[in-house]
Amino acid sequence: MTEQATKSPPPTVLSVSVRNLVAFVHRDGGLSFAAYSGLTGQIGTQTHQAFYRALRQKASYHQAEEEIALEADWIGPDLVLHVRGRADLLLCSDDLPPKVSVMEVKTVAGPLQDTQLKGETLHWAQARLYAYMLGLPAQSGLSHLPSLQTFAVEAYRRQPVRYSLAYVSSEDLSCRILTREESWAELAAWFAETCQAYLLFAQNQARYNQLRQASIKALRFPFPRLRDGQKAFMTAVLRHLTTRTPLLVQAPTGTGKTLSTLYPAIKALGAGAVDQIFYLTAKSATQTVACGTLQILREQGLLLRSAALQAKEKICLCPECFCDTQICPYARNYYQQVGAAIDEGLANEAIDPALCRELGQKHQVCPFELQLDLATYCDVIIGDYNYVFDPRVRLERFFGSGCQQHHALLVDEAHNLAERALDMYSAVFEEETLLQAAASLQQFLPQALPALAPLQAYLARLREALLKTGAGSGQTSASAWSAVESDLRDAQVLSAPSFAALTQKPRQLLRLLGQFVSGCREWLQDIDELEAKRPVLDLYLQALFFLRVSGEFWSAAYCVFARVNRGKLTLRLACLDVSDKLIQVFRNQHAAVFFSATLTPLSYYNQVFCGLARDDRADSLDLPSPFPPENLKLLVASGIQTTYQERQASAIAVAQALALGVKAARGNCLIFFPSYAYLTQLQPLLLPLLQRVAATVLLQKPSMNEASRAAFLAAFDRPPVNGAYTVGVAVMGGSFSEGIDLLGDRLSGVLIVGVGLPQLGPEREILRQYYDEKSHNGFQYAYLYPGFNKVLQAAGRLIRSETDQGLLLLIDERYTRPDYRQLFPAHWQPVYCESLKELKSNLSSISR
Ligand code: SF4
Incomplete structure (x- = not known):
């Protein structure tokens, strides 16, 4: 028999995390909800750290090592299960050799619950697994720890093995430590049972992995030819x-x-x-x-x-x-x-x-x-x-x-x-939400209302101060905030009517929110009626995230905005720069x-x-565009100004340029305005002109549901009526300006009014100030680039395939400026038209 023939294939190794293994085998009971605890990421980490510090100060422990990587292999009939994870804490006594035990630490919001008095099944299972793993030789996660240089695995296994669960309240760091002991042999038997219970699933998973790997290896690119740029x-x-x-x-x-x-x-x-x-x-x-x-x-x-x-x-x-x-x-x-x-x-x-x-x-x-x-x-x-x-x-x-x-x-x-992430790391707290929660408490838990009163009073005082803020009022941003906050240092950023910003944390507000959150956990347990509970929970979650952002994420890239709108105050911990997150x-x-x-x-x-x-x-x-550049006809009506101040004066010219463009496109068109306000302003002039050259004119509305959006797009499937087509009038940044594909004859022209600048407002101005200070490009970062992205997205609706052709008309004199021209894609070949006459002449040569 050859050596080749005697060799058996290496066993299949399947990795599984401690968390997934115990969750699979020892899961039990119902879901528990973070909404009530509100604990995530950093708060848990901070609580753990504070608990570790407190623990180390206790005389009984020489060392407490954190986040220790442990692993174990279980050899099954036809596979090896490789189990790995990180134990929260290893405690080492002063003895020689040290007595070492594992502790799993779980953070709890508010007072400790009944379940934490005896320990949750999954938590015990984790602690047991780590206690077992610690008794295995050659744990690479331990070798570098000075406190464990004299740790002897054999001695650990001979003595009863101790392991613990610690439940720590994030509020006051009060804790409950539960401890169990059993022999290492018992732990080893339990580990084997756990793996055995996972075996069938693991075998299926290993088989699946093998088949998947083979299929990936054999996989070939699914099309005969790569498109331009695809290989790179x-x-x-x-x-x-x-x-x-x-x-x-x-x-x-x-x-x-x-x-x-x-x-x-x-x-x-x-x-x-x-x-x-x-x-x-x-x-x-x-x-x-x-x-x-x-x-x-x-x-x-x-x-x-x-x-x-x-x-x-x-x-x-x-x-x-x-x-x-x-x-x-x-x-x-x-x-x-x-x-x-x-x-x-x-x-x-x-x-x-x-x-x-x-x-x-x-x-x-x-x-x-x-x-x-x-x-x-x-x-x-x-x-x-x-x-x-x-x-x-x-x-x-x-x-x-x-x-x-x-x-x-x-x-x-x-x-x-870019914009979505700013919202993810910003927190909002609304007076309206507080009023709804108060109404609910009034009816179902009136004894809780007095606890809400300080927060209500704070918001009312700030609202009143803000209503006095604005041009010519003599009030400043800082003076509005000083109605509710003390110890303001250099806090003024910018003020506007009914608006004030602050560059430091609003400490009084945070204190009041903290008090509210503590009390609210009990109220949520006490309210039985679902409809009453929901508004209180909404307020609780707003407050909780506000506190979390201020505690976990706050940096020099944050501001607090306070704004009164329709008589109600909204506070926003606004993230201005999300890159580090x-x-x-x-x-x-x-x-x-x-x-x-x-x-x-x-x-x-x-x-x-x-x-x-x-x-x-x-x-x-x-990457370059893979489509023939000549398929896009780009005209710029560069003699027309569409800035806010010029809109009235240029309204007729804009409407006429649009009508000329629609006529020349000789097919379905989409017209984009920078805002609903501008669209509405031009509507009386524009619609009669469009109706002369189009069969159907559709207007985007601010709150269209899925069905009305589908109906809007379906109109682009209709054949022309007596040579007249469909024209959709929409806004940049809305649901028709990106993510839609109107291939071939479904779209022949895109006409864009303005340069897409975001709406002016104090919040945007503060973003501009921030980037001016950081990298001297505030206008570009706050206005120009986000705005031009909307233009590019809207323009991108036009040419969707190699054979698509169409007319792109940009209406704004700012497109002649170098800072805009340098943003034009390389395949754009603009023709600038200073006057309507020039535009008409260029359009007619296109449509011939
Ligand atoms: S309410 Fe809905 S999302 Fe929440 S646990 Fe029940 S089914 Fe799941």
């Missing part, structure tokens, strides 16, 4: 995913963005460079494209599990959509019942919201939580930016502090993230690729996403 795009994505360095790609329409990112990411997954792929979008339409692209790859033989995530409010099965085990039947016994739903769900390659709702209904489990549990075992997760970047809904199981995995973050339509999500661990058709200029988006530090900056790639 995919090569750059693969390189940056492998090196885990961020990348920005501006890839015009037609470069096949979805496939150009997913295909190399899947190859990186096959090579082990990343553990999971997150395809992140701003809109559900883009998610559909990503799911469709995966389907194309599956048809090429790819075996790969994906999950498309849907927001809680949309996927929820509970009529009240109130996450409370007392109210929602799908939450009550979630962990007891979810196992069968997971097994059934994982039989599918493409897991979508419809499947999760169906399984949720069948097994009586929450479909939102189910989709997250299923996503744990998926290779590609498709969902909103929120799931990764928003501190309120970030998926801690994938991005929490203990997570050791490496993910690929593919951020589609990334230009949207975004970087923290992926730096050193995950690989991020930001891509969009419009990331102009790349240097601006690079700073917004990655900051100014040289080491953090992303590489960038600017």
Whole structure:
């Protein structure tokens, strides 16, 4: 017999985290909700740190080591289960050799609950697992710890092994420590039982992994030819995913963005460079494209599990959509019942919201939580930016502090993230919400009302002061705030009618919010009626996030805005620069690729996403348009001014230029205005002119539902009536200016009025001031670049394929300025028309 023939194949190794293993085997009971505890990320970390400091000061412990990486292998019949995780704390006594024990630390908001008096099943299981792992030789996580140099595994195993759970209140650091002891042999037997219980699932998972890897290896690009720029795009994505360095790609329409990112990411997954792929979008339409692209790859033989995530409010099965085990039947016994739903769900390659709702209904489990549990075992997760970047809904199981995995973050339509991320890290507190909560308490828990009174009085005083603020009032920003806050240092930023900003934390307000939050936890337990509970919970969550932003995120890039609108006060802890928050999500661990058709200029988006530090900056790639440039006819009506002051004077010229453009396009057109106000102002002049040249004129309305948006777009499918076409009049930045595809004859002209500048206001001005001070480009960062992005997006509706042709008309004299011209895409070949006569002449030569 040859040596070759005697060798058996190496056993399959499957890695599983401690968290996932115990959650799978020892899950129990119903869902518990962060909404009530309000604890996430940093607050938990801060509480842990404070608790560790207190613990170290106690004489009984020589050392307390934190976040210790431990691992264990369990050898099953045909596979090795590699279990890894991080124990919260190792406690070492002064003895020689030291007595060492494991402690798991759990942070609790408010007073400790009954469940924490005896310990929760999953928490005990974690502590037991780490206590067992500590008795295994050669733990690489221990070798560098001076306090454990004399730690002897044999001695640890001989004595009863002690392990603890500590529940710590984030409010006052009061804690309850629960301790158990058992022999290491008992722990070893329990570990084996746990792994045995996981074995069948693990075997299936290992088989799936093998098949997936083979299919990725065999996968070929699904089209016979690469589009222009696609090879460079995919090569750059693969390189940056492998090196885990961020990348920005501006890839015009037609470069096949979805496939150009997913295909190399899947190859990186096959090579082990990343553990999971997150395809992140701003809109559900883009998610559909990503799911469709995966389907194309599956048809090429790819075996790969994906999950498309849907927001809680949309996927929820509970009529009240109130996450409370007392109210929602799908939450009550979630962990007891979810196992069968997971097994059934994982039989599918493409897991979508419809499947999760169906399984949720069948097994009586929450479909939102189910989709997250299923996503744990998926290779590609498709969902909103929120799931990764928003501190309120970030998926801690994938991005929490203990997570050791490496993910690929593919951020589609990334230009949207710039503004979205500012909102994610800003907190709002509304007087209106407080009034609704007060009305509810008045009816159902009147004894709680006095506790709300100081907060109400604070807001009322600030509102009154703000109403006196404004031009010519003699009031300043600081003097409005000084009505409620003391000890204001150099706090004035900017004031405007009914508006005041502050560059320091509003300490009195934060103190009042802290008091409210403490009391409110009990009120929420005491109110039984759902409808009464909801407004109080809304207020509680607003206050909680306000406190969190001020405690966890506040920096020199923050301001407090106070504004009175329709008699009600709104406070906003406004984030002006989010780059340091975004970087923290992926730096050193995950690989991020930001891509969009419009990331102009790349240097601006690079700073917004990655900051100014040289080491953090992303590489960038600017791809050319793959379409023939002559298919786009670009005219600029450069003799017309559309600034706010000139709108009245230029109204007739704008309307006439639009009518000329629509006539010359000889097909369906979209007209974009910078705002509804401007659109409304021009409507009486414009509509009669358009109706002479168009069969149908449709106007976008501020709050159109899905059906009316679909009807608006369906009009572009109609054939022309007597040579007259459909004209849609919409606003830039709205739902018709991006994410829609009107291919071929469905759209022949796009006409854009103005340069898309964001609305003027004190908030924008403060953003300008901030960037002026930081990098001397305030106007560009606050106004020009965000505005021009809207222009590019609206213009991008026109040419969607190689054979599309059309007319783009830009109406504004500012397009002649160098700062705008240098932003024009390379394939734009503008013809400038100073007068309407010149415009008419150029248009008629186009339409001939
Ligand atoms: S079904 Fe709805 S209400 Fe119930 S736990 Fe899930 S999301 Fe919350």
